[in-house]
Amino acid sequence: MNREESSTDLGRIKIHRNVIASITSIAAIQTEGVKSIGKNFSARFHEFLDRKENAGPGAIRVELDKNGDVRVEIPLVIKYGYNIPDVASKVQEHVRASLEKMTSLSIKDINVNVQGMEKA
Amino acid sequence: MRFFNVLGIFFYAGILILIGIGLIVFSLNIVPPDELNNLFVYVQNNLNSRIAVGLSGLLLILVSFSFAQLILGRFQREKTIGVPTSSGELTISLSVIEDLIKHFVVILPEIKEIRPDVIAAKKRIMVNLRVVLKSETNLLDVTNRLQEITKAKIQEVLEGLDLEIILKIHIAKIIGKEDKERRRKESDKDEPSIPFGGYGKFNI
DSSP states (O other): OOEEEEEOSSOEEEEEHHHHHHHHHHHHHTSTTEEEEOOOHHHHHHHHTTOHHHHOSTTOEEEEOTTSEEEEEEEEEEETTSOHHHHHHHHHHHHHHHHHHHHOOEEEEEEEEEEEEEOO | OHHHHHHHHHHHHHHHHHHHHHHHHHHHTOSOHHHHHHHHHHHHHOHHHHHHHHHHHHHHHHHHHHHHHHHHHHHHHHTEEEEEOSSSEEEEEHHHHHHHHHHHGGGOTTEEEEEEEEEEETTEEEEEEEEEEESSOOHHHHHHHHHHHHHHHHHHHTTTSOOEEEEEEEEEEEEOHHHHHHHHHHHHHHSOOOTTTTTTOOOO
């Protein structure tokens, strides 16, 4: 399932998983202590080919299940000197608040995967 | 788990030994090609032997596949720390801790080079540090300071996670002044001399 769908009196609203990934990416990047979003093989390959428009929001994975629940997995690179559990917790809160505010979706899990640490 | 590891090691060792023996036999011409051909023809013509050979091939693929999965799974499990939180799961790659150690170790001028290796086990992480020191340093003093700083920094970064940190320091080498001078001389030797480079200099 690629899209989250909801119905109104006027018709249906579909939200693509890329939209959810983009909101997640922006919310995560804006959190203090986050250096960047980690990359997977696909993102690195697009970057290698210099096709940044296809690179997408890093390697954020969005899963939508049949009940309408959303599960997000965010790979992160954290700035040197910050407490990892603190930053991860802030990212989870920030992402949840942003997604709920902008999409009104039911967010089940926000999994954070800290992949690296770099100097600010 | 241990049984599978041993089985896998014996399996691969056995296969490699058989390939080696086959190559030696071929190079020494011990078995004539006609006999090999006859053997293959016999296997090909007999249905039972074909089934046996096919099943052996399938078994080899399955054993190889399961062993590869076991190894990869173990690597993946050892290379991250997973902590459940109220909003989801937090996974920390152990390379983060290795990066952290490489970053802060610059504050100790006695250390020339450091190679950290972090392994996670149940509720604890083991940090192995392979260190190259500069000469004229007090080993006990440096290792004590390195232990204290490493432990403090890791605790600071992972504060909130209930993890025991076990540190092991291995001093691999001490680079002395002689080494430095020898390297400098070698680098000087490598530089090509400029012809007539001495002209234009005045000795006063």
